[in-house]
Amino acid sequence: MMIPENLPAYWVNHLSFAMRRALVQRFSAAGHDVSAEEWAVLLILQAHPGLTASALSDKAFRDKTTTTRMVDRLARKGMVTRARDTDDRRVVHITLSPQGQAQFDALAAIAQQMLAQVMQGISPADLAIATQTLRRMTDNLKGDPA
Amino acid sequence: MMIPENLPAYWVNHLSFAMRRALVQRFSAAGHDVSAEEWAVLLILQAHPGLTASALSDKAFRDKTTTTRMVDRLARKGMVTRARDTDDRRVVHITLSPQGQAQFDALAAIAQQMLAQVMQGISPADLAIATQTLRRMTDNLKGDPA
DNA sequence: CATCATGGTTGTTATATACAACAGTTGTAT
DNA sequence: ATACAACTGTTGTATATAACAACCATGATG
Helix, strand or coil: CCCCCCCHHHHHHHHHHHHHHHHHHHHHHCCCCCCHHHHHHHHHHHHCCCEEHHHHHHHHCCCHHHHHHHHHHHHHCCCEEEEECCCCCCCEEEEECHHHHHHHHHHHHHHHHHHHHHHCCCCHHHHHHHHHHHHHHHHHHHCCCC | CCCCCCCHHHHHHHHHHHHHHHHHHHHHHCCCCCCHHHHHHHHHHHHCCCEEHHHHHHHHCCCHHHHHHHHHHHHHCCCEEEEECCCCCCCEEEEECHHHHHHHHHHHHHHHHHHHHHHCCCCHHHHHHHHHHHHHHHHHHHCCCC
C-alpha cells in the first residue's frame, strides 16, 4: 500500500493543508486573527448575504452545531451579525457586519495574492484539465460507493 | 473576490475534505476507529518503520508536540510502540505493532478501494497533467512569497 | 388544540494544534 | 573535567474544530 507522489490524491491533501496553513500565516502576518475555517465561512457569507444558519451549514459541509459555534466566534470578533427572520422567527440570517466586510476586503487581497502565486506559470490548458479532473474525482467520490 | 468553481484551489480543498471524511466514514463502517490524521501517520510509519519522533513530525508537517500526542493516542490504541535508541537515548523510534500492522492492512484495503473509485474513468493523460499541476502549485507555494 | 416537524442553541466529549516551559541527554570548548 | 550549549522528546496550558444527543422555541398539520 502506498499513496505515492504520483497519485493526485496525495497532492490534493498536501496542497490543501499547505494552502490553508500559508493563508493563515499571511493573515496573521498582516495582523488578522482569522482561521482557515473562518475564512471559508466568510467567503460564503460574502457571496450570500443573509444566509440562514442551516443553509450556511450545508454550504460549508459542516454540522449545524459546528456552524453555531463558528458564527459565535465570528460574532464575538464583530465580523458577522445574526438577525431573526420576522416571518419565521426560528430562522436566523447571518450577515457580514460593515466591519466584517472591511476586514473581508483586506483578507481577500491577501488570498488573491496567494492564489496568483500558486497558479503562476501554469498554462490555461493544464489548469483547465486539472480543474476538470478534480471535479471529476469529487463526483466519483459522491457517487455510489461501490 | 471569489474562489469560484473554475479554480483548482477550490476543488483541492473541497476534495481534500470530502476524501478525508469519506475515508473515516468507511473505516468506521468497517469497525475501525481511526481518524484521517491517524491514518496519515500510520501511512508514514508503514513506509518508514522505526522513524524517530522528530522525523515523523517533519514528514507529517506537524509540530513535535502534536506528534507526541498523536503517538500517545496510537500507542493507547495498541497500534504503535515507542523504543528508546540505545546509542542516543534522547531519540525515540516509533514502529507499528504487529496488531497495528494487521489493522493497517485492513485499512489500506479500504483506502485503496476508495482511491480506485475516485480515479475511475480518468484518463492516464489527464491524471498525469493533474498530478503535475498540483505538484507545481505546491512548489509555487513554497517558493518566495513575493 | 394536539401533535409533529423544523431551526437553532447548549451540554458534553474528543480530537487536533501549537506555544512555552521543562527534563534528560549529548556535544563542545575551555 | 566541567561548564555550557544544543538537541529530543514530553508536559502544561490554551484554543479551535467537530459532532452526537438533548433541548427550546416556533411553525405546520391534522
